[in-house]
Amino acid sequence: MNRFRKKLGLLFLVLITILCVVIIFNYPKLTILAGYSAKNMNSSVFIASRGVNYTDHNDNNFAPVHLADDTVDYKKKTATATVFGLKKRKAIYREGLGSLLIDDSFDENTPVLIPNRVKKPSGLSYPYGELDQKDTVFTNIDYDKVNKTVASIFDLKGEDVQKTRAVLVLYKDQIIAERYTDGIDKNSKLLGWSMTKSIFSTVYGVLQKQGILTVADKAPVKEWQNDARKEITINNLLQMNCGLEWEEDYGSICDATKMLYIDADMTKAQINKKAIHKPNEFWYYSSGVSNLLSGILRSKFDTYQEYLDYPYREFIDKIGMHSMLIETDMAGNYVGSSYSWATVRDWAKFGVLYLHKGNWNGDQIFDKEWVDYITTPSPTSEGDYGGHFWLNAGSFYPDAPRDMFSANGYQGQRVFIIPSKDLVIVRFGLIGDKGVDFNTFLKNMVSAVK
The missing domain is CATH 3.40.710.10 (DD-peptidase/beta-lactamase superfamily)
Incomplete structure (x- = not known):
């Protein structure tokens, strides 16, 4: 029985060692995967106004990004992602600047400048303005x-x-x-x-x-x-x-x-x-x-x-x-x-x-x-x-x-x-x-x- 326990303990130790090696080897990949997922989720939700489920099933559903789990805080306008719970990355949304993937050293409370935008209606039809185009039929178009x-x-x-x-x-x-x-x-x-x-x-x-x-x-x-x-x-x-x-x-x-x-x-x-x-x-x-x-x-x-x-x-x-x-x-x-x-x-x-x-x-x-x-x-x-x-x-x-x-x-x-x-x-x-x-x-x- 003791011999069996020793073998089982040794096997467990080997498995843990292998797992640790795999994690260490792939940790940089997890950093990038989680970063991609958090950034893309934050942008999709707060810039494009698409939902979390929609983004998960469309934008972030391809391998290996689909391995990341995302959480969105609508009040704080943040998105976080982890891969197997091993690496957490965070993206924040800032009006006028979009979404930003941050690291632990970034101060989210630092005041920021944003671009000045000039958006005047032109009274013209698309593409030169905001009005609908007049119906146009070209005889040379099939x-x-x-x-x-x-x-x-x-x-x-x-x-x-x-x-x-x-x-x-x-x-x-x-x-x-x-x-x-x-x-x-x-x-x-x-x-x-x-x-x-x-x-x-x-x-x-x-x-x-x-x-x-x-x-x-x-x-x-x-x-x-x-x-x-x-x-x-x-x-x-x-x-x-x-x-x-x-x-x-x-x-x-x-x-x-x-x-x-x-x-x-x-x-x-x-x-x-x-x-x-x-x-x-x-x-x-x-x-x-x-x-x-x-x-x-x-x-x-x-x-x-x-x-x-x-x-x-x-x-x-x-x-x-x-x-x-x-x-x-x-x-x-x-x-x-x-x-x-x-x-x-x-x-x-x-x-x-x-x-x-x-x-x-x-x-x-x-x-x-x-x-x-x-x-x-x-x-x-x-x-x-x-x-x-x-x-x-x-x-x-x-x-x-x-x-x-x-x-x-x-x-x-x-x-x-x-x-x-x-x-x-x-x-x-x-x-x-x-x-x-x-x-x-x-x-x-x-x-x-x-």
């Missing part, structure tokens, strides 16, 4: 094909494959198709993820138009001034061919996930990386670069309030994207890589702005040459990427026009701009190219315009 094409990208009842939430199609500034899945409508705010990169690219276009900087300028990063990195330009950053070390893999613990779910100041993640290539020699997608650009933007102003106001005052609110909200990190920087929310109709306004080369109903937001710049392929990107926009110059979508360019985000968020067809197509969902045949969708939509 409306039956348009509707069938839009329907084809949504799941049939009982399916859960394409996970499309919304599609909006504009031709010559007029809505020719609009559809939403259950629980989402034209007033729903949706997360653009990396479409935020294209928003911040546009801010740089405005800065250049106003003479505050040019993309040819050397990046003003003091940490780079004593080594080869001092040659990196803003253009290299926007085209993502600065040559700096970076890892972007959302299926693992990498530079990008640590930045988004651990770092207090996300603008610094890319700064401390070494140069492994010369500028213009190697293209690599980096969310760290986008947040570095947010930090450079902040350095251009004398006060923090000016930094907060600038994107809204000079661009976003000027084109009536009043639903848009860009979230900040713990250091107060806009998360230019990932965190912007707006309605589908407001995201479409962004596409219309580029369709008209920066001219918004007579107001030139950025120089028309800026469109030429952002649609010029970045060296070594094989025609797929420009100035923080994705391109089709390299025929990534072989049956779509080569002049198409787009703002792209995680899980298949898209604003497609097709100048040759006067089309803007917006799609939101919960899965990207692995679940959706965008090529066929675009082919059929384009062919519906004669």
Whole structure:
């Protein structure tokens, strides 16, 4: 009996040891998983006004994020998440700034500044104002094909494959198709993820138009001034061919996930990386670069309030994207890589702005040459990427026009701009190219315009 107890005790000790090793090995993953779940839950509930159950069953239901358990405090506007009860992460909501994933050192009671917003009714019809559009019928549009094409990208009842939430199609500034899945409508705010990169690219276009900087300028990063990195330009950053070390893999613990779910100041993640290539020699997608650009933007102003106001005052609110909200990190920087929310109709306004080369109903937001710049392929990107926009110059979508360019985000968020067809197509969902045949969708939509 004693021998049996000793063996049982030894077995128990071995199991505990194995469990401890597994926990220690996976603890960083639990930190990121809980952080993702808490942040996404808080944003969904307090920015997008969606419920806890809805978010659990739609936004946070994929592996391994589904392992997290969330609790929401509506009074304090907080969300907490744990994974197996081992790691607790907390996100808080702040009006005007959105949701913020915090760590134990963050003081929630510290007063904060918020962006000043100007939201004046224009008395114009959409997209240039808040009024409904007048019915317009184009004789060169095959409306039956348009509707069938839009329907084809949504799941049939009982399916859960394409996970499309919304599609909006504009031709010559007029809505020719609009559809939403259950629980989402034209007033729903949706997360653009990396479409935020294209928003911040546009801010740089405005800065250049106003003479505050040019993309040819050397990046003003003091940490780079004593080594080869001092040659990196803003253009290299926007085209993502600065040559700096970076890892972007959302299926693992990498530079990008640590930045988004651990770092207090996300603008610094890319700064401390070494140069492994010369500028213009190697293209690599980096969310760290986008947040570095947010930090450079902040350095251009004398006060923090000016930094907060600038994107809204000079661009976003000027084109009536009043639903848009860009979230900040713990250091107060806009998360230019990932965190912007707006309605589908407001995201479409962004596409219309580029369709008209920066001219918004007579107001030139950025120089028309800026469109030429952002649609010029970045060296070594094989025609797929420009100035923080994705391109089709390299025929990534072989049956779509080569002049198409787009703002792209995680899980298949898209604003497609097709100048040759006067089309803007917006799609939101919960899965990207692995679940959706965008090529066929675009082919059929384009062919519906004669």
